[in-house]
Amino acid sequence: MSKRWIFFPLNKALQIEIASKLKISPLLAQVLINRGILDITSARNFLQPQIAGLGDPSLLHGMEEASIRINKAVSKGEKIVIYGDYDVDGLTATAVMYRCLKLLGAQVRYYIPERLEEGYGLNADAIRRLKEDGAAVILTVDCGINACREADLARAYGIDLIITDHHQPGQEIPNAFVVINPKLESSPGVFRDLSGVGIAFKLAWAIGQYFSPLRKVSPEFKDFLLSAIGLVSLGTIADVVPLVGENRILTKYGLSALQYTEIPGLRALLDIADLSHTNLDVFHVGYRLGPRLNAPGRISNAGIVVEMLTTACKERAVEIANFLEQENKRRQDIQVDIMVSARKKVINEINLDETSAIVLADQTWHPGVIGIIASKIVEEFNRPTVMIAITDDVGHGSARSIPSFHILKALEFCKSKLLSVGGHAQAAGLKIHPQHINEFRDMLNSATSQRLHKTDLVPVLNIDAEITLSMLSKALVTELARLSPYGEGNPAPVFAATNLKIVGQPRRIGTKGQHLSFYVKQEDVAIRAVAFGMGGQIDRLRQNGRACSLAFAVKINNWMDGDNLELEVKDIKFDNE
Structure with missing residues (x-):
């Protein structure tokens, strides 16, 4: 498909000023301007990101209350459960918090829901089981911001629910013990685009501060945080959050920490991906490491990934890394079959001249893989795409979008036809009764056709x-x-x-x-x-x-x-x- 070339406007005056002050080429200065970096200080900080540029965790609302409550749970020997998610962001966030709390001697375990049986986020059955197991505190990472009903249930059970999440909040905020989400912040000093693992890292940092009477983490805890940045870079890159501001700092330093990591699970992962002697960049995380970490959560059970990322046993780490390799190959085989099937449906069943949003559904597709396929369909046909895998009379959908279109807002317009929906501007998930798919397709196309022009459907x-x-x-x-x-x-x-x-x-x-x-x-x-x-x-x-x-x-x-x-x-x- 031919592309529309759009040139950034030249800003000769600013280009010359930045180039001369920072002693860089005018071309590099122009690229910085194109990225929205319009003053000398911002340009210098962008080119020379420093760990000191990370905002203090206490700037995030709820961080102090969460740290104090976790401190109390550790000192009293209460059971803490980290409730994570099955993607790379959620898994690395779980690993960061588990390693943090273990270092402090906490009674802690983690819980990763199964994608196919439980779906994304907190669920009532899991909370009941965790209550029966004696959980006093449930700490969510990368999920929970829309779990209002589940928060009420936790409160009824006497469980203190601490929610940490980076997804877009709904109109109602859960009545939890505390909620930490940078998207709830209005202060200009707060970086709002952290990943789930980025928030977990900030919480770990705050907990380390509150465990120290001088509000300065101990040397041992500082070493833990510097090591954990490797895990943070994995989740941050894999979750495709903007690599600017604090995310840029965490990624830049995290890739270096990852390359030289001594965490057995990460070393085993680098070995199996043949990256142990490579200068790591975003590509390696996105296309070599991320898919291996994601594979079990897509087609089996993701909990084993957290075990690999937290075990001190090198042999067990290698064993799990080998398992991830096999699961990833199995995922690739499934993906190839679904991709062939989905492309045929687009080419044979859809008139692209009259379609502004692609909605595909099939009973033979694996729900864990359709998100990848949706991205590839968007890439090829340049239209917002929803892939729906129908299992047990429920359609599990993954939506992906073109850069100029907010898919979550469009899906919320179709809420009357959906069982549930949530996500981001460019990626979302949903559930739907199969008998409503055709009506949903029509409604989504109506919504997209009103907001997208023909030129929007030509890739830029x-x-x-x-x-x-x-x-x-x-x-x-x-x-x-x-x-x-x-x-x-x-x-x-x-x-x-x-x-x-x-x-x-x-x-x-x-x-x-x-x-x-x-x-x-x-x-x-x-x-x-x-x-x-x-x-x-x-x-x-x-x-x-x-x-x-x-x-x-x-x-x-x-x-x-x-x-x-x-x-x-x-x-x-x-x-x-």
Whole structure:
């Protein structure tokens, strides 16, 4: 699908000011401006993130009450249960809190609900079982902000429920012992986009402070926190929260902590993913580590992941890591089958000219995998997508959206046809009676068609600047790397170059010829370009001498001990098309 190129407006005056004050290139300064960084201090902090830039945990409402109550539970030997979630954010948050409370000698256990049997978040049956087991305090991580009924039940049972969550609150806030959620904060000094594990880390930090009479954590606890940042980076990246502000700090330092971690479960995970001797970046977490941690929660039971992340036994950690590897391969096989089935439905059953939101349902699909497929359908067809797996007369749905469209608001418009709904602007979950799916599809399409124009359904490619090939150098690539880690809210820079000639013979590469390799020349400069997933366009490129424009990221290719500039193509436009 052809893309709309949208260029950020140049701000020459500010570009020159930032570049001269920080001694950086005007191009790097312009990319910072494009990211909304419009003053010298913000630019310096972005390029040089410091641990000291993390906000004090006490800025979050409820942190003091939660810390005092947990301190009391530890000192009295009361049973504490950490109630987590089955995705990477929830699992790492659970591991951080469990390791924290174990370090303090607490009577603590964790509870991870089963995706297929219990669904997301707190549920009444689990609370009853935890009460019977003697729980005095239930601490949620990455869930609970909309669990009003369950909070009332916990209170009736005499359980102190501490909710920590980062999801969007509803109109009613649960009547829990305390609720910690940065999205409830109005103070400009509070960073509101923390992940679930980011909030757990802040709570662990606050607990460490309250256990010290000087409000300064002990050296042992400081070592724990610095080690835990590795876990925080995993959950933060995997949950696709904006990698700006405090998330940028936690991710930047967390990736380093992860690379050199001594936590047995993380070392075993890095080994099984063949990443033990790699400089870790966001890609490795998103595509190599995250899927392995997510796999059991998608197709079996995620609790074993927390065991791996908290065990002191290296042999057990390796055993679980091997299990995760097998579960991930099983997940991949299931995913391939569902993807083929879903694409057929889109192509054969949907008129895309008349459809602004794609809703697909099937009784053979696995509920744990459909969220991944929904993302891929959005990527290919550029429409908000809901995938529904029907099991036992209930449809379990996962929704994903295009960047410009708030899917949760659209789903809430359709609430009358849904059993439940919750999530974020770009990703949400729902339950629905199968007999209501057709009405829901019509209602969602009505809602999306009113808010989306035809142009919104054409994928957008944001271009940081138009440049010439002569501007590119290894030094520039090194300088631009200061913008990393890249992710949501801070994408890798994309540039455009025009009036290029394709030279030599383009060729297909990859095991199935799915990618392209070719050279482009502009005046006296020629550079290799690689276009992933564009193998089918080779005939267009082979018409030698054709003039084109490229949108690309620029990289250094170190393959086979080489050290060459390379363009990673995002889109191609031919001048005569």
